[in-house]
Amino acid sequence: MRYSETDQMGFVHHSNYLKYFELARIEWLNAVEFSYKRLEENGVIMPVIDAEIFFKSPAFFDDLLSVELTLVEMPKIKVKFKYIVINHLGKEVATGSTTLAFLTSKNNRPTRCPESLTEKLQSLLISIKTSF
Amino acid sequence: MRYSETDQMGFVHHSNYLKYFELARIEWLNAVEFSYKRLEENGVIMPVIDAEIFFKSPAFFDDLLSVELTLVEMPKIKVKFKYIVINHLGKEVATGSTTLAFLTSKNNRPTRCPESLTEKLQSLLISIKTSF
Amino acid sequence: MRYSETDQMGFVHHSNYLKYFELARIEWLNAVEFSYKRLEENGVIMPVIDAEIFFKSPAFFDDLLSVELTLVEMPKIKVKFKYIVINHLGKEVATGSTTLAFLTSKNNRPTRCPESLTEKLQSLLISIKTSF
Amino acid sequence: MRYSETDQMGFVHHSNYLKYFELARIEWLNAVEFSYKRLEENGVIMPVIDAEIFFKSPAFFDDLLSVELTLVEMPKIKVKFKYIVINHLGKEVATGSTTLAFLTSKNNRPTRCPESLTEKLQSLLISIKTSF
Numbered sequence: 001m002r003y004s005e006t007d008q009m010g011f012v013h014h015s016n017y018l019k020y021f022e023l024a025r026i027e028w029l030n031a032v033e034f035s036y037k038r039l040e041e042n043g044v045i046m047p048v049i050d051a052e053i054f055f056k057s058p059a060f061f062d063d064l065l066s067v068e069l070t071l072v073e074m075p076k077i078k079v080k081f082k083y084i085v086i087n088h089l090g091k092e093v094a095t096g097s098t099t100l101a102f103l104t105s106k107n108n109r110p111t112r113c114p115e116s117l118t119e120k121l122q123s124l125l126i127s128i129k130t131s132f
Numbered sequence: 133m134r135y136s137e138t139d140q141m142g143f144v145h146h147s148n149y150l151k152y153f154e155l156a157r158i159e160w161l162n163a164v165e166f167s168y169k170r171l172e173e174n175g176v177i178m179p180v181i182d183a184e185i186f187f188k189s190p191a192f193f194d195d196l197l198s199v200e201l202t203l204v205e206m207p208k209i210k211v212k213f214k215y216i217v218i219n220h221l222g223k224e225v226a227t228g229s230t231t232l233a234f235l236t237s238k239n240n241r242p243t244r245c246p247e248s249l250t251e252k253l254q255s256l257l258i259s260i261k262t263s264f
Numbered sequence: 265m266r267y268s269e270t271d272q273m274g275f276v277h278h279s280n281y282l283k284y285f286e287l288a289r290i291e292w293l294n295a296v297e298f299s300y301k302r303l304e305e306n307g308v309i310m311p312v313i314d315a316e317i318f319f320k321s322p323a324f325f326d327d328l329l330s331v332e333l334t335l336v337e338m339p340k341i342k343v344k345f346k347y348i349v350i351n352h353l354g355k356e357v358a359t360g361s362t363t364l365a366f367l368t369s370k371n372n373r374p375t376r377c378p379e380s381l382t383e384k385l386q387s388l389l390i391s392i393k394t395s396f
Numbered sequence: 397m398r399y400s401e402t403d404q405m406g407f408v409h410h411s412n413y414l415k416y417f418e419l420a421r422i423e424w425l426n427a428v429e430f431s432y433k434r435l436e437e438n439g440v441i442m443p444v445i446d447a448e449i450f451f452k453s454p455a456f457f458d459d460l461l462s463v464e465l466t467l468v469e470m471p472k473i474k475v476k477f478k479y480i481v482i483n484h485l486g487k488e489v490a491t492g493s494t495t496l497a498f499l500t501s502k503n504n505r506p507t508r509c510p511e512s513l514t515e516k517l518q519s520l521l522i523s524i525k526t527s528f
Contacts, residue, residue: 003422003432004279004415006272008172008325009237013268014180015150019400022147026399036399037458040140047190048146053183058240061272062433105141108190135290135300136283136409140402140457147400151268158267168267169326193404194301272436273501278444279414286411304404311454312410318446322504369405372454 003061012059017094018051020132021083024067025100027130028081032120044114046100049078053096064088066131074121075113077102135193144191149226150183152264153215156199157232159262160213164252176246178232181210185228196220198263206253207245209234267325276323281358282315284396285347288331289364291394292345296384308378310364313342317360328352330395338385339377341366399457408455413490414447416528417479420463421496423526424477428516440510442496445474449492460484462527470517471509473498 007013029036039046059065065085072080078101085094102111139145161168171178191197197217204212210233217226234243271277293300303310323329329349336344342365349358366375403409425432435442455461461481468476474497481490498507 002415003271003418004277007267008270008272008274009177009179010272011179014183015147015154015268018147018150019398022399035458045141047141047143047187049187051146051183051185051187055179055181055183058179062431134283135286135403136411138404139399140404140406142404145400151266154267167326194299273441273443275443278447279411279418282411282414309405311405311407311451313451315410315449315451316447319444322443 001059001061001063001065006061009058010060012061012063014053014055017053017055017085017096018048018098020065020067020085021051021069021081021096021098023132024069024083024128024130025081025098028069028071028128031128032117034117034120039114039117040105042114043105044111045103045105045108046079047103049099049101051096051098053094055094056092059085059087059093063093064131065093066129068129071121072097074118075102077110077112079113133191133193133195133197138193141190142192144193144195146185146187149185149187149217149228150180150230152197152199152217153183153201153213153228153230155264156201156215156260156262157213157230160201160203160260163260164249166249166252171246171249172237174246175237176243177235177237177240178211179235181231181233183228183230185226187226188224191217191219191225195225196263197225198261200259200261202259203253204229206250207234209242209244211245265323265325265327265329270325273322274324276325276327278317278319281317281319281349281360282312282362284329284331284349285315285333285345285360285362287396288333288347288392288394289345289362292333292335292392295392296381298381298384303378303381304369306378307369308375309367309369309372310343311367312362313365315360315362317358319358320356323349323351323357327357328395329357330393332393335385336361338382339366341374341376343377397455397457397459397461402457405454406456408457408459410449410451413449413451413481413492414444414494416461416463416481417447417465417477417492417494419528420465420479420524420526421477421494424465424467424524427524428513430513430516435510435513436501438510439501440507441499441501441504442475443499445495445497447492447494449490451490452488455481455483455489459489460527461489462525464525467517468493470514471498473506473508475509 068084200216332348464480
């Protein structure tokens with residue numbers, strides 16, 4: 001991980017894991033050929049509405065982490081993901097989940113998950129692994 | 133909030149709230165006259181072992197946020213805090229909780245909350261409010 | 265400073281100073297009664313176009329830092345600030361400078377500093393101190 | 397770049413570039429088979445003592461950036477690097493330089509660059525490119 005992400009305990013600071021979850025979500029959207037950029041261009045934003053993290057063992061500067069993301073169910077007006085973060089030795093570093101809402105960027109109103117996205121999800125993997 | 137904490141949705145990025153919770157904990161330790169620095173000097177570290185956040189309404193660049201921290205029960209080998217984040221208009225922005233473990237910094241082993249800290253807690257307020 | 269801003273050397277990570285400079289600029293705009301928010305609402309953005317930092321002595325978790333900001337000259341299409349960062353013991357932690365451009369938010373084209381801002385600067389202090 | 401690194405102008409926040417420079421330095425140490433971790437284990441730390449950045453054109457969320465790092469001269473008690481940041485379209489996003497000091501981690505005193513490192517540099521490339 002990045003040196004700037006460590007703290008004076010020598011651990012990767014716990015606030016970074018929400019960023020790693022986000023990296024995995026972006027990768028997931030790319031994997032289903034549906035970039036977050038395109039979502040925003042279509043007037044839809046996806047703010048996180050809740051998050052839960054369990055820190056199992058610390059991560060260190062020199063670690064290579066992977067996040068395994070699983071889509072819990074087909075998205076409607078919300079979408080929930082689960083995450084498992086593993087280091088290069090295969091050790092579980094953290095687990096967690098986040099729920100995101102679909103909102104119109106114009107007035108921040110709830111909207112349904114774009115059909116063009118749900119269609120892609122029907123036929124495609126819903127669990128991906130991102131390393132960084 | 134800091135400009136660097138906003139994202140391109142114009143919202144304070146959700147990963148920052150774990151930092152705000154941490155600011156409130158530091159303030160709480162100061163309020164009971166027990167700095168985190170002193171804890172570390174005594175060979176005790178307090179990593180976060182789980183966290184939960186509910187994002188109620190977005191925070192913006194110009195907002196002034198306050199975090200109300202409540203100690204859920206007397207700390208033993210773990211300590212749990214609850215948080216309510218409110219903006220300058222009194223609107224609830226987020227709520228959440230974190231559990232922290234007491235570990236020896238030498239070998240990252242669980243240890244009990246230092247008595248010098250629990251003593252202070254007996255007689256002192258256990259709910260504080262931090263603004264920033 | 266925030267615990268999340270330390271790194272495993274135990275120092276405040278050097279990338280944070282550009283955020284502290286920014287905090288001082290925001291404070292400076294507030295001091296001349298001209299919020300950055302209002303600037304953006306008027307279709308003007310102020311990206312940083314260059315920055316220079318000299319790190320004199322490390323800052324630590326428990327330090328209270330102040331940034332003294334000085335406006336180098338009346339802003340035209342650019343504005344340059346100098347900064348001195350001092351800790352609570354009066355020790356110089358860092359110095360630096362940044363140049364910012366005035367751009368239209370619509371198409372990122374150079375524009376002149378809004379007159380309503382330069383007017384305020386004529387009569388007001390151009391050096392301020394921010395603590396955090 | 398990471399979504400969390402954007403700001404409400406829609407640009408990658410300028411404070412992140414110092415982190416990108418750091419990523420390139422870590423990669424450079426790896427390229428000469430000399431990890432930063434090993435340096436710290438040998439009681440040597442390398443804090444940044446000055447930095448300079450010129451922001452040429454904004455970087456955006458979906459950009460892939462590369463940093464080309466060049467070692468300016470053989471390190472003695474300091475080491476200076478130059479950087480060019482380029483996006484996936486080949487456009488120059490930023491340039492800059494940083495100077496780092498070699499210090500003993502024990503008492504933060506200046507020390508010479510470890511010989512084991514300078515030896516490696518004699519025979520190896522001193523310009524590398526990191527993408528992320």
